Amino acid sequence: MNSSPNIAEIASLIGEPSRIAMLVSLLGGKALPAGELAGAARISPQTASSHLAKLVEGGLIIQESYGRHKYFRLAGSEVAHALEALQAIAPAKPVRSLRESDRLKALQYARTCYDHLAGQVGVALTDKLLELKLLEKSGEEFVLNASGKMKLQAIGVGVEENAKSRRHFARPCLDWSERRHHLAGSLGAALTRRLFELGWIEKLPGNRAVRVTDTGWEGLSEQFGMTRLPR
Amino acid sequence: MNSSPNIAEIASLIGEPSRIAMLVSLLGGKALPAGELAGAARISPQTASSHLAKLVEGGLIIQESYGRHKYFRLAGSEVAHALEALQAIAPAKPVRSLRESDRLKALQYARTCYDHLAGQVGVALTDKLLELKLLEKSGEEFVLNASGKMKLQAIGVGVEENAKSRRHFARPCLDWSERRHHLAGSLGAALTRRLFELGWIEKLPGNRAVRVTDTGWEGLSEQFGMTRLPR
DNA sequence: TTCACACTTCGATCATAACCGAAATGTCTC
């Protein structure tokens, strides 16, 4: 019917509740085994297997075998970007249970978004970078200026090697919970990686939620003048 | 099940061939009446009506009534952006007929992408802007520098008022046919609007395809040193 | 008022695909 590339196929692949649940789990950036993904989507392993095969076929995820386990991860940042773009136009979903509500609050507070930091903390950090004039807006895009480069290098973020990579360097990413932008792209990923290395943030057992440690708040306050955000 | 916003709902809304056909038609940026959208998707008016109601309900399109006609248009540039992001990860679709093939070639040559210029011509123009150092890449983002601003103002593109708008100013947009970036965002839209005003490009009867006029080639050659691209 | 037209609502049909039980395949441990 339609001459453009096959969006319908890819979108209907994404538009299935169980598959979305699995894709969202993979948005954390980690590779996960089939069984765990089945659990996340609350479906039987057989059904999950069928869905995963379709997602691989469609090029959305990539499969790696380790012994009797099969691990799956997102096929790349373009896929994550498409999921983010969909999140940005998706209506908020009503919360069902108290447990859900707690999980949701944790996610809204701080989480990883594929490979960079999002949620209240992510947005606040991005705001501070802008406020301190380390990062600038060019139109609606972010640009890291000379003092920003120095500052980030000082705390050990590899800036130079990332600037060369083909991927978007300092892309803004629309936060679904805050409805405001946070820092994404390879710079956002490098910064977030460093925050983990420094022990300033750490993953919570739940899927993508993140906690800022006490030393983390000290560091963020010292380096960027951030004050501890109320939960 | 899942705590994040309701991507599944929105994606399954998008992931239906007839609805995609209608959304892609609306990517041209114009508002279209229900009947025309039904024709584009090759479905009966009843079916189209049902689909359109769902799209409105889902917030993807907006409805305006003029007398006994109802016009529909995309709800905003976020929706267009999400569709583009999906296009970027969608596999190319096999071509069916000769007529299709012609239509496809016209689209690949030059078309509007929501509100800016895409296809071979769009990518070539963006390349020229970069080559002439009017536009620069910052990481993977575009920035319009001082000489670029002057040049575009000289041919009548309203640059200042756009820089202030909340929308992305000079976003790169991945071209599905060329697999390379062209200029999007509010600057891309303003430039394209001006090209229409100048009569350098004009819409072809088919949906989104665009033709470069003879005066258009003259102007593009004079202003940006572009040579006529073979079809 | 009458007709034509654009669109919507209702109802029934039909195709698709999500789902799981049962059984098979493959891999690791003992």
Next chain:
DNA sequence: GAGACATTTCGGTTATGATCGAAGTGTGAA
């Protein structure tokens, strides 16, 4: 090799939703 475990294949059931014919609503023109 035996048994446990992760994943897949097969088959049959079932729910969902896309589709269109027929009839209804609302608008504009004659």
